[in-house]
Amino acid sequence: MRPKPLVIVGVLLGALLLPAASAFAGNGGFAPVPPESPNAEGIHQSYLFISIFAFAIFLLVEGLLIAFVVRYRRRTRPRNQDGAQIHGASKLELAWTVGPVLILAVIATFVFVKLPTIQDVPAASAGNRNMVVDVTGTQFTWEFRYPNGAISIDRLRAPLGRTVELHVTAPDWDVIHSWWIPSLGGKIDAIPGKLNKTWFSAKRTGVFQGQCAELCGLYHAKMLADVEVMPAAEFDAWLEERRSQQEAGTSPLGQELWEGSCAKCHGAEGEGGYGPRLTGSALVQNADAVATLLHNGGILMPSVGRDWTDEEIAAVTSYVKEKIGNQG
Numbered sequence: 262m263r264p265k266p267l268v269i270v271g272v273l274l275g276a277l278l279l280p281a282a283s284a285f286a287g288n289g290g291f292a293p294v295p296p297e298s299p300n301a302e303g304i305h306q307s308y309l310f311i312s313i314f315a316f317a318i319f320l321l322v323e324g325l326l327i328a329f330v331v332r333y334r335r336r337t338r339p340r341n342q343d344g345a346q347i348h349g350a351s352k353l354e355l356a357w358t359v360g361p362v363l364i365l366a367v368i369a370t371f372v373f374v375k376l377p378t379i380q381d382v383p384a385a386s387a388g389n390r391n392m393v394v395d396v397t398g399t400q401f402t403w404e405f406r407y408p409n410g411a412i413s414i415d416r417l418r419a420p421l422g423r424t425v426e427l428h429v430t431a432p433d434w435d436v437i438h439s440w441w442i443p444s445l446g447g448k449i450d451a452i453p454g455k456l457n458k459t460w461f462s463a464k465r466t467g468v469f470q471g472q473c474a475e476l477c478g479l480y481h482a483k484m485l486a487d488v489e490v491m492p493a494a495e496f497d498a499w500l501e502e503r504r505s506q507q508e509a510g511t512s513p514l515g516q517e518l519w520e521g522s523c524a525k526c527h528g529a530e531g532e533g534g535y536g537p538r539l540t541g542s543a544l545v546q547n548a549d550a551v552a553t554l555l556h557n558g559g560i561l562m563p564s565v566g567r568d569w570t571d572e573e574i575a576a577v578t579s580y581v582k583e584k585i586g587n588q589g
């Protein structure tokens with residue numbers, strides 16, 4: 262006996278639902294990453310709430326579609342003859358107009374109730390002072406300046422459980438970028454000349470990956486960022502150490518700037534890429550010439566270092582001189 266078409270359709274639909282479990286577990290790339298900060302949690306809850314309606318409407322529409330295809334199929338009616346003409350069902354028409362309006366109102370209410378927990382930076386309290394970090398996006402790197410003057414590139418360090426307030430911007434001469442670490446909150450634009458604020462308060466230690474979320478030029482895809490959340494005491498020690506290393510000229514800042522800013526165009530070893538080859542070049546052995554170039558830009562090169570501190574300029578020029586200029 263041949264299986265009935267409806268049975269086949271049913272089995273196929275069942276098979277389609279199989280990935281749903283892994284999607285909801287967040288590990289199939291179908292669902293957002295698990296939230297690790299209260300604001301990311303608010304976004305996640307809104308996502309799940311809206312998903313309930315989306316899924317129910319999907320089942321209703323597709324179910325009706327299949328039911329109508331079966332119920333009103335041609336059967337023995339000749340090919341060239343129209344089917345029965347059906348019109349006029351005021352109650353039904355009213356229902357499918359009022360229903361969506363109510364659903365949208367419920368969703369909007371939920372989201373507006375959640376919005377403050379997503380958007381508003383929690384006020385500092387006696388036991389929990391906020392740490393402000395200045396985040397600057399430039400083509401194609403992220404720079405983080407901490408309250409004590411410490412600087413890091415492309416990796417933001419943060420203390421566990423403390424509110425970190427991010428003041429996000431881009432230099433006047435750059436383009437718009439977008440700061441986005443999905444497990445620690447939503448996107449916020451880094452706009453030249455404008456300061457946007459966002460925040461997070463990480464609930465566990467670890468490294469959380471992110472990506473510039475605004476198409477910002479040739480190497481947009483290389484504009485990655487991550488946040489390393491450490492136990493608070495470990496973070497405080499790191500922050501102090503980075504500050505004193507910077508003063509002593511022994512910090513990894515030069516290497517970070519090279520990798521984050523220079524290497525993306527000039528190649529990891531300075532072998533050249535979009536930008537010219539630097540390995541063994543006479544120019545990079547001259548720290549003053551490199552500093553001038555970073556500050557003013559070149560024919561094709563943007564003035565990436567115009568807003569860099571003296572410490573940053575010193576760190577990157579000496580790194581470039583030693584590691585790149587002296588290579589074969």
Ligand SMILES: [Cu+2]
Nearest residue numbers: 438473477484
């Ligand atoms: Cu970008």
